[in-house]
Amino acid sequence: QVQLQESGPGLVKPSGTLSLTCAVSGGSISTDNWWTWVRQPPGEGLEWIGEIHHNGGTNYNPSLKSRVTMSLDKSKNQFSLELTSVTAADTAVFYCARQYTGDDAFDVWGQGTMVTVSS
Amino acid sequence: QTVVTQEPSFSVSPGGTVTLTCGLSSGSVSTSYYPSWYQQTPGQLPRTLIYNTNTRSSGVPDRFSGSILGNKAALTITGAQADDESDYYCMLYMGSGISVFGGGTKLTVL
Numbered sequence: 001q002v003q004l005q006e007s008g009p010g011l012v013k014p015s016g017t018l019s020l021t022c023a024v025s026g027g028s029i030s031t032d033n034w035w036t037w038v039r040q041p042p043g044e045g046l047e048w049i050g051e052i053h054h055n056g057g058t059n060y061n062p063s064l065k066s067r068v069t070m071s072l073d074k075s076k077n078q079f080s081l082e083l084t085s086v087t088a089a090d091t092a093v094f095y096c097a098r099q100y101t102g103d104d105a106f107d108v109w110g111q112g113t114m115v116t117v118s119s
Numbered sequence: 120q121t122v123v124t125q126e127p128s129f130s131v132s133p134g135g136t137v138t139l140t141c142g143l144s145s146g147s148v149s150t151s152y153y154p155s156w157y158q159q160t161p162g163q164l165p166r167t168l169i170y171n172t173n174t175r176s177s178g179v180p181d182r183f184s185g186s187i188l189g190n191k192a193a194l195t196i197t198g199a200q201a202d203d204e205s206d207y208y209c210m211l212y213m214g215s216g217i218s219v220f221g222g223g224t225k226l227t228v229l
Contacts, residue, residue: 038165038220045223046157046165046208051216059216062120095164104212105155105170107177112164 022096141209
């Protein structure tokens with residue numbers, strides 16, 4: 001079965017760029033699924049960041065769109081998130097997830113990775 | 120910008136039934152919003168309960184059900200158990216590839 005694992009720096013400096021990768025195991029990333037990033041600031045709710053498809057399609061949260069870039073590497077079976085110009089407000093647990101084929105919900109979640117923005 | 124609304128908190132007695140709702144600050148929720156529901160206990164990753172309004176995710180007991188009630192999406196838990204005490208989030212598809220989570224409902228079982 002498909003498993004997802006986030007990785008990346010746990011600490012990013014203000015004004016810097018947050019970069020995370022989600023490794024997909026147990027299945028191919030080149031399926032008819034959207035691959036998604038969700039974040040959760042400490043003590044707060046979930047926020048949908050955006051999604052990417054292996055055909056190159058992307059959709060981003062309008063409130064983050066100017067700072068977000070998602071990419072996908074078929075050879076490594078992984079997808080990535082970049083968030084620029086970060087501030088303390090971007091401190092959160094970041095989850096990657098796979099969307100059900102043809103449905104707007106998630107059937108597989110990564111364990112999540114905590115990223116702190118601090119100098 | 121349309122906001123997805125949820126009750127901040129709710130309580131239910133063990134064995135009781137509770138219905139959590141998911142609405143819009145402007146407009147009505149319909150099946151076209153493909154509402155989904157997630158359960159999260161503190162420190163854990165979210166668990167998908169319901170998608171496409173009323174389809175239970177694999178392994179989710181039939182005590183959990185989804186529906187549209189009036190102008191909102193709804194998650195009903197029947198026969199509430201102590202380990203149902205969690206945060207519950209809904210998510211709606213807003214069109215143009217964009218999804219939005221609600222603020223979450225903290226459910227207490229007591």
